[in-house]
Amino acid sequence: MxxxxxxxxxxxxxxxxxxxxxxxxxxxxxxxxxxxxLESFEESKKLAxxxxxxxxxxxxxxxxxxxxxxxxxxxxxxxxxEVAWSDGAVSSxxxxxxxxAAAKQGLKPGTxxxxxxxxxLVDRPDSRIVAAWKEYVRELATLMPKxxxxxxxxxxxxxxxRVAEAAGGFVGIHRISKIEQATIDDFANVLKQ
Numbered sequence: 001m002x003x004x005x006x007x008x009x010x011x012x013x014x015x016x017x018x019x020x021x022x023x024x025x026x027x028x029x030x031x032x033x034x035x036x037x038l039e040s041f042e043e044s045k046k047l048a049x050x051x052x053x054x055x056x057x058x059x060x061x062x063x064x065x066x067x068x069x070x071x072x073x074x075x076x077x078x079x080x081x082e083v084a085w086s087d088g089a090v091s092s093x094x095x096x097x098x099x100x101a102a103a104k105q106g107l108k109p110g111t112x113x114x115x116x117x118x119x120x121l122v123d124r125p126d127s128r129i130v131a132a133w134k135e136y137v138r139e140l141a142t143l144m145p146k147x148x149x150x151x152x153x154x155x156x157x158x159x160x161x162r163v164a165e166a167a168g169g170f171v172g173i174h175r176i177s178k179i180e181q182a183t184i185d186d187f188a189n190v191l192k193q
Contacts, residue, residue: 049106086183097166153191
C-alpha cells in the first residue's frame, strides 16, 4: 500500500488534533492538581497559623482529613476556656492567658471567633460544647496518624497548663490547682484515646 499525499495529510492532521486534545485535557488535569495543591498549601498555612503546629506532615494530615482552620481553632480554644472556668470563675490573668494564646493562634479581635471566645470567658459555655469537642476529637483520633494526634495533644495540653498557671493556684503555693489539673487530665485522656 502506498502513501497517498492527501490521505497522509488528513491522517497527520487527525493525529495532531488528537495530541492537542490529549495535552489540553492533560493541562486541565495538571491545572486542577496544581490548584488542589495550592489550596492544600494555603489551608495548611492557615492551620499552622491557628494551631502553632509547624510539622508539615501533621499539617498535611489535618488538611487531608478535611480539618479547617476554624475547626482547629475551636479544638485548641475550648480546653483552655474550660480550664479557666474549672474553679468556677475566670480570673483576669486566666482571661489574658486565653486571649493571648488565641491571638497567637490567629484569632483576631473584632472577628466572630474572637468575640465568641470573649463571651465564653464571661459566660461559661454550655457543657454540650465540651461534650461535642470530646466526641469530635475521639473521632478525629481514629482518622489521623498517631503522630498528628500526639502533636495536637502536646499543643492543647501545653496551652491549658499555661492558662492554669496564670491563675497562680491555691494562695500562690501550687501553680496549678487540683481542679484545674483534673480538667487538664480529662482533656489529656480524651486526646490520648
